[in-house]
Amino acid sequence: MRILHTADWQIGKGFGRISGDAGALLREQRYTTVRRVAELATEHAVDVVLVAGDVFDSQTLPDAALRRTLEAMAGFTGAWVLLPGNHDAALAESVWTRMARLGVLPANVHPALHPEPLLFAGDRLAVLPAPLTRRHEPEDLTEWFDAASTPPGAVRIGLAHGSVTNRLPEGAAAHNPIADDRSERARLDYLALGDWHGTLEIAPRTWYAGTPETDGFRSRDPGHVLLVDVPEPGVSPTVTPLETTHYRWYQRHMSIGGAADVDGLDARLSALTDDPSRALLRLTIDGSVDLAARAALDEVLARWQARLHYLEVDDAGLHPQASDADLAAFEGSGFVADALAELRERQRAGEPHAADAIQRLYAAYQQLREG
Structure with missing residues (x-):
């Protein structure tokens, strides 16, 4: 299986003190970077693109921003899985419910709104998502991965948004905890994470993709997506960072x-x-x-x-x-x-x-x- 792992697009991000044209161009660039992600997915013929949370920066984005994001994704016609993160949690009323009402979601775009396996590539690839249903969760929402049933011989991929316990640098946010041995306990071939904005292998077969478009002065090694090749179940994946940042x-x-x-x-x-x-x-x-x-x-x-x-x-x-x-x-x-x-x-x-x-x-x- 070949996967493109990305996260933390935060479409609509405000950029605080960077006002005027400079801030507006940063916001606009995020759509261009999403188009670049789609191009890379097509170029490398991936089976699925996994977006590990915070696709959108807030729940109050205008409908036009949601439509523009989907339009930017149109360059890759394969499967996309979009995970709700802490900025765009799967609330009773959210960007996800609005997109459903608007009827704009293409058939190849799958919001992962429920903790249940999503199957791709003729059931040879199982994605286990842990969607956030509120901004901060006190419990580890990836725990259900351990007992999740998937088709025999399927590659098992976890998808989550949060903080890996005992692994992130001191001072990093500790909301939405994820066990640092989740990949072993859940027999995952790869655990695709979002929330940390730098590219980082945080534990065995467990990576943060980081934001594909750098968005701060303090981020550590941002501006990439991850090309993940899993030869077969149980074999360690090959992970290749691909640079995507413009700024x-x-x-x-x-x-x-x-x-x-x-x-x-x-x-x-x-x-x-x-x-x-x-x-x-x-x-x-x-x-x-x-x-x-x-x-x-x-x-x-x-x-x-x-x-x-x-x-x-x-x-x-x-x-x-x-x-x-x-x-x-x-x-x-x-x-x-x-x-x-x-x-x-x-x-x-x-x-x-x-x-x-x-x-x-x-x-x-x-x-x-x-x-």
Whole structure:
């Protein structure tokens, strides 16, 4: 059997602080990535595509978003199995009931709304789903896999959305528990998981596919689907990650101490990616600079703001230190020069808020000069 395992599409995801065109393009890209998943399924002639939960980001998506998702899937005419996750749980009223009322579900698309085997490939492939019926379940919904009856000689595939106990990194969400030995206890040839947004083999024959389109700065190895080949029941599968992400998310830190470091930051950003328009960057800057270097830094950041898809800068740790050259540059500017000189003395004396005041004065003076 050959399976394409994916999860956590989260169609309609809001992306928080990434507003305007940048956020809108991220939301739009998710449909394009689903089309890419369909293309890969066709290219690799898989028997079924398993989507391990969180197909949709919320229950309140407009009908048009549900229709567009199904349209994006149309490139693969084989079987799709869509599992309700914590964002799109199988509630009494949900995205799943709306799609049924709309009558838009193609015959090859199977929402796994009940804990019962789904059979494919002439009953040679049995998918055992564990749909969430509310956002957080205290019990392990995969427990029924252990006693599930499947046709003799069928490949047994589990499908679930949640947290594998004792295996995820410290601090990871622990809702919707899944036993870390479920594949052994339920005699599964493969357990396809969703919820963790990075690609990860978490236990024997047990994988998180991760989101196919990277959606955060902290995700670990996201942006893939998994091609799973099971030669025959009882034989360990071969799992091949296939890259699918369009946008790439980066986190970087830089300490700035002068003009040379500003040039170095510009060089580092140039080396970040071959296509800045597909990059999102969270940049943390600390250090201490004079006002001339700060002006040069602002110019570099403004250029990269225009080049990158999104740039988020945290410069709370970057403190201005007005130099003699800065004071000379302000000569003739009256009270501004006087205020700057006084603030510099206060900063030297260790007054805690003097550096911030210098920065605000500098910013206001620059805006005034630029009109």
